[in-house]
Amino acid sequence: MFILTLVDVSAISAGLFITGAIFILLIFSLLSLGVLRMFQLKVRAGWYSFAGAVVSGAAFAVILNQWFL
Template sequence: MTLVDVSSISAGLFITGAIFIMLFFGLLSFGVLKMFELKYRAGTFSFVGAVVSGVVFGIILKTWYV
């Protein structure tokens, strides 16, 4: 196993990634929870929100950091 140099990652990219990762997986897990509670509408909205946040994250990465 080797060490990975992360010194070239900017603070803005790190914060943006951390926020979107928490948002995406939070919405995804909330959607699964609501589906188990048989609240399909709230679960579907959470899944759609996770997909939308993933797309927005991709657009932001492509626009600002690539």
Template sequence: MTVGDISAISGGLFATGAIFILLIFSLLSFGILRMFQHKIRTGWFSFAGAVVSAVAFGLILNQWFV
């Protein structure tokens, strides 16, 4: 395993990635929590929000950073 050079990553890309990763995984964990609480509809809405956030993240990366 070698050390990678991350000096080419901009601050905007780092902030965008951090925000969307926190958003996606928090929605996924909230959905799992709601499923365990037997609030099935709210859980599915959280899962759908995570999918929509992931798609939006992909589109933003493709549009602004690629």
């Protein structure tokens, strides 16, 4: 059984929140677009979308490491 507790998020800066929101929207949009393209049998466009999601994830990790850690 899980115990739910409150988490204080008031220490998160606005820049970190906005950066995280933008990259999460970008990464998951590219992943879903890749899946959609694969179902449409546009394999090359699907792989490009998957690659874009991976590159965006790597860029997100670099930006977090440089600016926020």
